[in-house]
Amino acid sequence: MSDSTDMFGDDPTDNDPPWDTGEEDRASAAELEAAGQSSMFGDPAPTPAPVPVTPPAPPPAAAAAAPTPVPAAAQPYRVLARKYRPQTFSALIGQDAMVQTLANAIRRGRLAHAFMMTGVRGVGKTSTARLIAKALNCIGPDGQGGPTITPCNVCEPCRAISEGRHIDVIEMDAASHTGVDDVREIIDAVRYASVSARYKIYIIDEVHMLSKNAFNALLKTLEEPPEHVKFLFATTEVNKVPVTVLSRCQRFDLRRIPAEKLAAHFAEVSKSEGVEVEPEALGMIARAAEGSARDGLSILDQAIAHGAGSVTADQVRDMLGLADRGRIRRLLQLILSGDATAALTELDETHELGIDPTQLLRGLMEALHGATRVKAGAVGDALQSAEERATSEEMAQQLSWGALHRLWQMLLKGLQDVAIAPDPREAAEMALLRLIHAADLPDPAALVTKLSGEGTVTSPSAAPSSKSNGTSATLPADFPSLVKRLEQAGKHGLAVQLHDQVGLVRYAPPELVLKPTRPLGGDWPRTLGSELKSITGTNWQVSLSDEAGEPSLFDQEKIAEERVRADVLADPNVRAVMDVFPDAQLETFEGTKGH
Numbered sequence: 064m065s066d067s068t069d070m071f072g073d074d075p076t077d078n079d080p081p082w083d084t085g086e087e088d089r090a091s092a093a094e095l096e097a098a099g100q101s102s103m104f105g106d107p108a109p110t111p112a113p114v115p116v117t118p119p120a121p122p123p124a125a126a127a128a129a130p131t132p133v134p135a136a137a138q139p140y141r142v143l144a145r146k147y148r149p150q151t152f153s154a155l156i157g158q159d160a161m162v163q164t165l166a167n168a169i170r171r172g173r174l175a176h177a178f179m180m181t182g183v184r185g186v187g188k189t190s191t192a193r194l195i196a197k198a199l200n201c202i203g204p205d206g207q208g209g210p211t212i213t214p215c216n217v218c219e220p221c222r223a224i225s226e227g228r229h230i231d232v233i234e235m236d237a238a239s240h241t242g243v244d245d246v247r248e249i250i251d252a253v254r255y256a257s258v259s260a261r262y263k264i265y266i267i268d269e270v271h272m273l274s275k276n277a278f279n280a281l282l283k284t285l286e287e288p289p290e291h292v293k294f295l296f297a298t299t300e301v302n303k304v305p306v307t308v309l310s311r312c313q314r315f316d317l318r319r320i321p322a323e324k325l326a327a328h329f330a331e332v333s334k335s336e337g338v339e340v341e342p343e344a345l346g347m348i349a350r351a352a353e354g355s356a357r358d359g360l361s362i363l364d365q366a367i368a369h370g371a372g373s374v375t376a377d378q379v380r381d382m383l384g385l386a387d388r389g390r391i392r393r394l395l396q397l398i399l400s401g402d403a404t405a406a407l408t409e410l411d412e413t414h415e416l417g418i419d420p421t422q423l424l425r426g427l428m429e430a431l432h433g434a435t436r437v438k439a440g441a442v443g444d445a446l447q448s449a450e451e452r453a454t455s456e457e458m459a460q461q462l463s464w465g466a467l468h469r470l471w472q473m474l475l476k477g478l479q480d481v482a483i484a485p486d487p488r489e490a491a492e493m494a495l496l497r498l499i500h501a502a503d504l505p506d507p508a509a510l511v512t513k514l515s516g517e518g519t520v521t522s523p524s525a526a527p528s529s530k531s532n533g534t535s536a537t538l539p540a541d542f543p544s545l546v547k548r549l550e551q552a553g554k555h556g557l558a559v560q561l562h563d564q565v566g567l568v569r570y571a572p573p574e575l576v577l578k579p580t581r582p583l584g585g586d587w588p589r590t591l592g593s594e595l596k597s598i599t600g601t602n603w604q605v606s607l608s609d610e611a612g613e614p615s616l617f618d619q620e621k622i623a624e625e626r627v628r629a630d631v632l633a634d635p636n637v638r639a640v641m642d643v644f645p646d647a648q649l650e651t652f653e654g655t656k657g658h
């Protein structure tokens with residue numbers, strides 16, 4: 064199989080090819096898993112476990128699992144995700160920390176009896192399990208080697224494991240063998256020594272699916288496993304695995320793979336496939352993969368099948384139903400400037416282009432998230448274009464924390480609406496209009512406060528300062544300063560809640576009495592109290608009350624802004640303009656935007 068040996072520029076005669084070429088030529092992973100299971104569980108006709116058997120002929124149906132159309136070619140088509148299964152630890156991307164730990168453990172000979180591989184779908188759990196099996200059983204090209212983090216891939220154990228025909232490496236899918244009987248078979252078989260390998264290895268995939276009884280049965284063996292036995296578990300839902308089992312395993316958490324790494328990986332894969340893929344297309348696929356190599360490779364597969372010999376960004380965009388990012392940025396700017404008419408026109412266009420409303424809202428959320436990260440001082444995303452970065456920075460400056468969080472919440476709500484509304488397009492339109500009005504108009508609460516009690520409103524900076532006494536020397540002088548302290552300490556969530564969702568009843572540090580304008584949950588005062596303690600070193604008494612309080616800081620700022628707006632509008636010069644242009648609206652004015 065020359066199609067994959069040049070993957071990372073390796074010499075095909077190299078002892079250490081990154082991709083084994085035999086594996087799925089003979090049988091797909093599913094078939095091999097079936098083979099492994101049938102030697103284990105005698106399925107359908109029972110076979111005693113320790114007796115060597117050759118894998119049964121692959122059932123033809125298993126190949127039909129491939130989601131991609133099979134091109135007419137002499138060779139049977141293999142989906143990329145299977146063809147490019149990492150055959151060495153160095154080919155496993157994004158899991159360096161885990162590989163390092165494992166390498167150390169192997170070098171020091173401190174290997175646990177059981178390993179637990181966790182992580183979201185398609186990040187390399189099953190691949191890692193098979194690699195560990197090889198690492199433990201490799202004997203090297205000369206037959207003299209011991210366990211190694213760089214299995215040779217040429218010795219008989221390595222090859223047999225790659226091809227899924229190693230008699231001492233038994234794979235079992237717990238999703239289809241959940242019962243206590245299945246586990247009993249393992250436990251019985253564990254007593255027999257391995258047939259040919261150093262270790263007898265049980266790979267149990269999706270282990271969280273085992274029944275409670277099955278776990279209990281397994282537990283005893285896990286407690287005192289024979290020297291020659293290793294268990295390799297993999298799961299996407301580690302929280303469903305009993306702690307009693309977890310505590311007997313060495314745990315490896317596989318990470319989501321960063322988009323940049325995925326993009327680079329997909330670039331290499333497409334190169335070895337001889338397909339030209341635009342870098343922007345690779346970036347889109349990498350982002351859509353959400354950290355999963357397998358998901359990304361499936362999308363790439365699909366894109367390659369769509370395009371004839373090359374893949375463009377436009378094709379991928381269409382395929383994924385993505386709005387292009389330039390369009391998203393334009394739309395976002397229209398929303399923030401409050402231009403409803405133009406925003407709706409833009410929305411109609413995206414509809415005509417066949418862009419899915421969900422994807423559109425996802426795109427807006429992504430852009431907003433980018434801006435929020437910039438505001439928080441995070442390093443930029445390497446896959447972002449210069450324009451995207453510029454927009455993020457601009458938005459980060461333009462929008463307050465409160466505004467960013469509110470817009471996010473509203474988009475999230477919009478996304479839910481789109482999912483349940485009979486007409487998703489209508490729902491998206493309504494969501495955008497809501498955003499526009501939120502960006503442009505004061506909060507209803509602020510208006511109510513303004514109408515009902517303008518005279519009592521104090522501006523945030525003029526809020527009553529505390530009666531300071533000896534013990535509170537280091538405590539913030541007033542409530543706004545307290546919020547600022549929280550913000551500076553990185554407690555953005557709490558700071559935003561204090562800023563937007565409560566009115567101050569009494570600030571007499573260390574006593575703090577607040578009136579919530581939205582439900583905050585019974586534990587909230589305690590949470591706030593302990594954060595305040597860790598920041599100021601003082602025990603605070605935080606309580607919620609129904610007494611009349613000040614408007615929230617957010618409302619106060621809005622009200623202050625409205626005042627200025629009213630003053631500006633009252634200015635004779637401005638009035639003269641308004642008389643000439645009766646439809647004109649005052650959108651922004653110097654000095655009050657951004658706080």
Ligand SMILES: Nc1ncnc2c1ncn2[C@@H]1O[C@H](COP(=O)(O)OP(=O)(O)OP(=O)(O)O)[C@@H](O)[C@H]1O
Pocket residue numbers: 143144145146147148149154155156157158182183184185186187188189190191297298299320356357358360
């Ligand atoms: N870290 C990785 N580096 C390179 N390729 C990877 C990686 N993780 C997954 N892949 C690709 O995805 C395919 C599936 O990986 P694997 O079966 O190991 O994932 P998994 O974590 O077990 O997923 P699942 O939770 O769905 O079982 C591999 O054949 C390979 O092509």
Ligand SMILES: [Mg+2]
Pocket residue numbers: 188189190268297
């Ligand atoms: Mg798996």
Ligand SMILES: [Zn+2]
Pocket residue numbers: 200201202203204214215216217218219220221222
């Ligand atoms: Zn080997």
